[in-house]
Amino acid sequence: MEKRRLGRTGFMVTPISFGALPVQRCTMEEAGEVLNAALDAGINFFDTARAYTDSEEKIGRHMSGRRSEYYLATKSMARNKAAMAHDVDLSLAAMKTDYIDLYQFHNVKAEQEWNEIMSPGGALEALKEAKAAGKIRNIGITGHNLDLLVRAVKTGEFSTVQVPFNCVEQGAAKELFPLAKSLDVGVIVMKPLGGGLIDHVDLALRFVLQHDDVVAIPGMDRVEHIEQNLAPTKDFTPLNAEETAKLTAEAEALGSNFCRRCGYCTPCVVGIEIPAMFILHLQYTRYDMKTAIPERYKGLKVKASECVECGECEARCPYNLPIRERMKKVAQDLG
Structure with a gap:
């Protein structure tokens, strides 16, 4: 190699x-x-x-x-x-x-x-x-x-x-x-x-x-x-021009403000699996999995709605994501 x-x-x-x-x-x-x-x-x-x-x-x-x-x-x-x-x-x-x-x-x-x-x-x-x-x-x-x-x-x-x-x-x-x-x-x-x-x-x-x-x-x-x-x-x-265009389209679909699953935000004080919440929500919105994802979400022991908004996760996030606001959106969309 x-x-x-x-x-x-x-x-x-x-x-x-x-x-x-x-x-x-x-x-x-x-x-x-x-x-x-x-x-x-x-x-x-x-x-x-x-x-x-x-x-x-x-x-x-x-x-x-x-x-x-x-x-x-x-x-x-x-x-x-x-x-x-x-x-x-x-x-x-x-x-x-x-x-x-x-x-x-x-x-x-x-x-x-x-x-x-x-x-x-x-x-x-x-x-x-x-x-x-x-x-x-x-x-x-x-x-x-x-x-x-x-x-x-x-x-x-x-x-x-x-x-x-x-x-x-x-x-x-x-x-x-x-x-x-x-x-x-x-x-x-x-x-x-x-x-x-x-x-x-x-x-x-x-x-x-x-x-x-x-x-x-x-x-x-x-x-x-x-x-x-x-x-x-x-x-x-x-990459050729066609491949570059395909990758560019995917980058635009993701946007710049997404969870990379690095895990630095964890552990959550109430036990929310923060990266998992964001991945589920991304699958729900990006891949139009409107039935399967809410069903999976229902089986989670600790849900996004249980966030106490302490902010500890945001202090640790290297991308400065607005995790508390996003948790509200996950709870709203997934039940």
């Missing part, structure tokens, strides 16, 4: 690599099947996070014996030095490895967070010390705030930047991608399939791969996802 250089890390990685967020939905046994199938297929870059519940543990259980076959990336929401140092050690233990190839700041979206990370006693100090000690090899940053990511890349402190990019969210290509290339910062594309909501998988991934300086990490939690996601890398061809 083709490899792409991940910026100044020097890592030659598969252009379609492994996003491990959905692995937390697998049982321990299922996770082993998926992770090893990905390795067997040639994928050599795996991205996870402390926030993905037991994802790191599953990687440690099933992949530690094949450590020489892949590059390992994880990330932490810690913002101060002590918390970040603790998280690095937790990641090393969970994934049963002596080193992590790339450790990233996870979802940095606010000025206050950025200032805390970069200030004396901030989390950057911990990662620099971890790098000096050989615990990690590179430092990266992830997020959805393009202005903040541009500022981060300009500091020279980061080997990689991870950002959402797909046929709906194309903003990163305007300034961030060329800037990163000029400074030899590797670009990791999250949400290349819009959190799984873009139907034309082949077209969506080819759209991303047309940008030859990026690596995409679609989420995978089933073995069949691996073959499907790797298909565009075989005899790769850019």
